[in-house]
Amino acid sequence: MRALVTGGTGFVGSHLVEALLKEGFEVHCLVRNLSNKKWLEGLDVFFIEGDCCNRASLEKIKNFDYIFHLAGLTKASSWEEFYRANVIGTENIVDVAIKNNPGLKRFILLSSLAAAGPSEDGTPKCESSPATPVSAYGRSKLMGEEVVLKFRDKIPFTILRPTGVYGPRDRDFYLFFKMINIGILPYFGKSYYTLIYIDDLIKGVILAAKSKEAEGKTYFLADGEVSTSDDIVSVIAESLQKRPIKIRIPRNIMPFIGRVASKIAKNSIINNDKLIELKYPYWLCDISRARNELGFAPKVKIKEGMKWTANWYRLHKWL
Numbered sequence: 001m002r003a004l005v006t007g008g009t010g011f012v013g014s015h016l017v018e019a020l021l022k023e024g025f026e027v028h029c030l031v032r033n034l035s036n037k038k039w040l041e042g043l044d045v046f047f048i049e050g051d052c053c054n055r056a057s058l059e060k061i062k063n064f065d066y067i068f069h070l071a072g073l074t075k076a077s078s079w080e081e082f083y084r085a086n087v088i089g090t091e092n093i094v095d096v097a098i099k100n101n102p103g104l105k106r107f108i109l110l111s112s113l114a115a116a117g118p119s120e121d122g123t124p125k126c127e128s129s130p131a132t133p134v135s136a137y138g139r140s141k142l143m144g145e146e147v148v149l150k151f152r153d154k155i156p157f158t159i160l161r162p163t164g165v166y167g168p169r170d171r172d173f174y175l176f177f178k179m180i181n182i183g184i185l186p187y188f189g190k191s192y193y194t195l196i197y198i199d200d201l202i203k204g205v206i207l208a209a210k211s212k213e214a215e216g217k218t219y220f221l222a223d224g225e226v227s228t229s230d231d232i233v234s235v236i237a238e239s240l241q242k243r244p245i246k247i248r249i250p251r252n253i254m255p256f257i258g259r260v261a262s263k264i265a266k267n268s269i270i271n272n273d274k275l276i277e278l279k280y281p282y283w284l285c286d287i288s289r290a291r292n293e294l295g296f297a298p299k300v301k302i303k304e305g306m307k308w309t310a311n312w313y314r315l316h317k318w319l
Contacts, residue, residue: 004061006030006052006093007070011169012110012201014039016068019202021045030061030071039169052089055096062100066209069093070110072144074172075274079136086140090147098154106209107157109148113194113220114138116161118280122192124226126286127218134280135273145218158214160205163222163285166305167198168312177310180236180244181319187246191229191281194222197300197308207294214294220285223298223305235303239310240319 003020007013008029017040020027028046031037037047050057052071061067071093073085090109097107116125117132133139148157166173179185196204204221208214237244277283290296300308313319 001065002026002028002063003066003068004028004030004048004064005068005070007072007110008045009035009037009040010070011167011171012165012198013068013070014169015167015198015202016070016205017043017045019206020068023206025066028064030058052093053084055092058092058096059100061093061096063103064097064101065103065105066108067093067097067101067104067106068108068110068205068209072110072141074112074137076136079140082136082140083143086137087143087147090144094147094151094155098151104156106215107148107155108205108209109145109157109159110205111145111159111161111218112138112141113161113163113222113283113285114277115141115145116220116285118277119282119284122282122284124194124284124286125220127220127289135276137273138277152216156215158208158211158216159218160208161218161220161285162201162204163194163196163220163283165196165198165201167309170198170309173309174313174318176232177236177240177313177319180233180242181240183242183244185233185244185246187233187248188229188278189248189281191278191283193227193229193232193283194225194285195227195232195302195305196222196298197302197305200298200300204290204294204296204298207296208290211294217289217293219290219294219296220287221290221296222285222287223301224287224291225301226284227302232302232306235306236310238303239307 003025008017030048030050032051048060076082115138117134131142133142145159
């Protein structure tokens with residue numbers, strides 16, 4: 001089975017590549033010429049040089065059984081950057097998948113809970129809930145989904161919407177580990193989240209790819225639990241054996257903080273777009289469809305997952 005992974009050098013992509021190799025796939029990764037292949041070193045992987053945003057560079061993507069489209073931007077300084085990576089990039093990879101891969105068994109698009117948007121009243125979002133993205137990132141991911149849906153009669157697809165993902169190699173949650181490790185943490189008030197540990201996400205991705213039932217459908221992936229912001233801080237602090245001081249920040253000044261942070265550090269998780277999302281207290285999704293149709297059974301709860309993540313950060317001298 002020949003599989004192509006876009007975004008294979010990243011956090012989620014590199015874990016997926018490892019898992020696909022263990023499953024017996026012949027794995028090819030689409031990489032840009034300056035991509036850092038650190039997490040793929042020593043693996044039996046084939047590389048195709050190309051860029052999803054450059055259609056002409058994708059002609060070597062031919063005769064694959066599975067395409068996992070993970071490439072995209074989660075952080076950017078402008079709408080144009082999000083649109084180019086998450087919409088145009090998806091259009092290009094879908095186009096080449098249709099034209100050059102007649103035996104394609106499944107095209108997996110890794111989207112995000114951000115495409116669905118937050119819950120208004122604390123009721124977890126399900127696949128039939130209206131999509132109400134609140135950030136530029138979320139809108140671009142929803143538009144990427146719409147690209148795939150437009151060609152639903154020409155490509156066997158599955159769209160996956162994971163919630164917040166954490167685990168070894170992740171740099172987004174790492175910021176919170178780092179702040180808690182030095183003893184401080186900005187606090188915006190109590191919020192509610194569904195999260196997922198990287199190993200459980202990867203199991204869900206592979207289940208969806210192999211399931212005939214999943215063709216043409218969208219699924220949320222999460223650990224099945226609701227965690228408050230206080231829960232998350234508590235388990236990270238416990239894993240680091242720290243007692244951080246919470247610095248309360250009113251939600252109404254978050255846009256100002258985001259604008260300042262965006263100017264200081266380009267593509268940081270603390271940016272105006274991400275802080276728009278943090279203004280909303282309920283980021284929850286229901287994984288009943290994935291449980292019932294895919295047999296998706298997440299194993300890792302946040303207490304053990306955050307502990308394993310902290311241990312990895314320590315081992316690799318990130319903390």
